[in-house]
Amino acid sequence: MNAQALPAAKEPVELSLDEWLALPEDEDGELVDGLLVEEEMPSFVHEFLMVLLARLFVDWVVPRGGFLAGSDVKYALGTSRGRKPDLSLYLPGSPPPPPTGPISEPPDLVVEILSPTPRDGRRDRVDKVAEYAAFGIRYYWILDPQLRSLEILELGQDGRYSHALGASSGVVESPPGCDGLRVDLDALWAEIDRLEAAAKRP
Numbered sequence: 001m002n003a004q005a006l007p008a009a010k011e012p013v014e015l016s017l018d019e020w021l022a023l024p025e026d027e028d029g030e031l032v033d034g035l036l037v038e039e040e041m042p043s044f045v046h047e048f049l050m051v052l053l054a055r056l057f058v059d060w061v062v063p064r065g066g067f068l069a070g071s072d073v074k075y076a077l078g079t080s081r082g083r084k085p086d087l088s089l090y091l092p093g094s095p096p097p098p099p100t101g102p103i104s105e106p107p108d109l110v111v112e113i114l115s116p117t118p119r120d121g122r123r124d125r126v127d128k129v130a131e132y133a134a135f136g137i138r139y140y141w142i143l144d145p146q147l148r149s150l151e152i153l154e155l156g157q158d159g160r161y162s163h164a165l166g167a168s169s170g171v172v173e174s175p176p177g178c179d180g181l182r183v184d185l186d187a188l189w190a191e192i193d194r195l196e197a198a199a200k201r202p
Contacts, residue, residue: 012035012036012037013029013035013036014034014035014036015031015034015035015036016034016080017031017076017078017079017080017081017082017102020036020074020082023036025072030082030083030084031080031081031082031083032081032127033080033081034080039084042115043115043116044195045145045192045195046086046113046115046145048191048192048195049113049143049145049188049191049192050070050071050086050087050111050113052188052191053087053111053113053143053188054068054070054087056181056183057087057089057181060178060180060181061089061091061092064092064180065092065093066089066090066091066092066094067089067090067096067097068087068088068089068090069087069088069089069097069107070086070087071084071085071086071087072084073085073088073097073103074102074103075088075103075104075106075107075135076102076103076104077131077132077134077135078134078135081131083128083131083132085107085110085111085112086110086111086112086113087110087111088107088109088110088111089107089108089109089110090107090108091108091109091177091178094108106132106135106136106137106138107137108137108138108139108177109137109138109139109140109141109177109178110132110137110139110140110141111141111142111143112124112128112140112141112142112143113143113144113145114142114143114144114145114146116146124142125142128140129153129161132161133155133159133160133161134159136155137155138154138155138177139152139153139154139155139164139176139177139178140152140153140155140161141153145192147168148168148169148185148189148192149166149167149168150165150166150167150168150172150183150185151163151165151166152164152165152166152175152176154176154177164176167185168185169185169186169189170185170186171183171184171185171186172185
């Protein structure tokens, strides 16, 4: 039986911001310094947590008049840079995003759910911290399913993020900018435990 060769990693493709924004929805990748770079390959845990957190945000923000989007929304962070956060929110009272076309106005809050590879962790914890701050996103949530932790960064008047909240267990009541929101971290981690236990059954 012949072994099949693994597909080679894609070489970054040079694109303008307009070309990146015009790519079909099923074309993956973010724009970094004019190059289309591969996104992380999301695991089931990653997508499961994103759905659970999205449901939590929907139940909170939609009745209050805000808006929530998933991971395929493209934000034009600059002339040669575009990102697609896992979740993004426009809080009640903020100007809404355009229904179609490029988005150059920052959301109030973005969420990134970390993947376990060092490259992906460095991108979300280092690269995107600087990029999202420069773009003007007020709150940056970093959810780490491996460490079972939530970190919330808040943008200051100096244009830099400061550590606003960190938690690994319990219930986070009214996190910064989200009055009335209740995030039960123990319940989120319990869902991961349930998934892992089910996967181990014969």
